[in-house]
Amino acid sequence: MELKIGENISRYRRERHMTQEQLARSVGVSPPAVSKWETGSSYPDVTLLSPIARALGITVDILLSFQEELTEEEVDSLYRELQGLFGRRGFSAGQQRCEELLREYPNSAGLKLTVGGLYQTMLGTLPSEELTEERVQEILRLAAQLYSQVRASGDPRYFAAATVGLAAFRLSENRLEETEALLDSLPKVEIDPNELYPSLYLAQGKSEQAEKLLEAHLFQLLRSVSLALHSLASLSQERDGTDRALF
Structure with missing residues (x-):
């Protein structure tokens, strides 16, 4: 990771x-030393990081350009970037970029959930020579590890989605008891507030927020319908044959 201490000190x-x-004077060095920091000619001694941060009114994390968490907007932006990369350049390029981001933001639960989902949904971008059962299972295990880390983070924003993703993987492994335990750990919500928020936002004149939420809600519903139809088709294929399954 590129250090931007000098840029941050100057800014x-x-x-x-x-x-x-x-x-x-505040940190006990010479003015030329500060000048060298800001031009990138040298870095301050590690013992000076805290005094410099205090003098500048910032934290050491900010001084080092360390960002522990990403905002939801930033995660959405990275999702679009990564989705395009997988589509244009294939799975290996997308996975490489995902790994770079995970190293840069190791504590971002939102990013981990996003990458886990992309690993699952972008399997189709694997070249035919790599589309083996072993490779697919390797990728799905990486996704499951990320889902487990998201659950362990305790972030309530992503807990349910990570649990569902992990449960789907455990089900594919035929680990039925673990799958049931994961599903049972989900909070039982009878009323979805997202059905009311769009009306609230519209009444407040926040049309863009209402539109964004409605699109997300619609996508979620379409995904649920797609999964239900797939399951019904599989049942029909076993019980009634191809014609009913196609219907």
């Missing part, structure tokens, strides 16, 4: 209307 020093000399 936050200027925002506080502080000269290089003033910052140098």
Whole structure:
């Protein structure tokens, strides 16, 4: 990962209307040392990171450009980027970019859930020579590991989706008791507030937010219908034959 300490020192020093000399005095170094930091000629000693951050009114994480979590908007943006990459350049390129992002944001539950979902849904972008049972299972195991990490994070925003994804994988392994336990751990919600939020947003004049939520809700419903039809077709194939399954 590229260090941007110098850029951050310069940026936050200027925002506080502080000269290089003033910052140098605050942390006990010479003004030329600060100048070298800001131009990238050298890095400050690790023992100076906390004093520099305090002088600039920021945290050490910000100074080091470390971002523990991504916003939901940032995760959505990365999802679109990754989806396009998988589609244009294939699974290997998409997986490589996913791994880079996971290293950069190791604590982002939203990113882990997104990558897990892409690993499952983008299997079709594997070249034919790689589309083996062993390779598919390897990818699905990676997705399951990510879902497990999301569940362990305790983030309530992503817990249910990660649980469903992990349950689907356990079901494919025929680990039925684990599948049932995972499904039983899901909160039982009888009323979906998303059905009311669009009306609230429209009344508040927030048409873009209402539209975004309605599209997401519609996609979720379509996915549920698709899964239900697939299951019904499979049952019909076994019980009634091909004609009923096709219907």
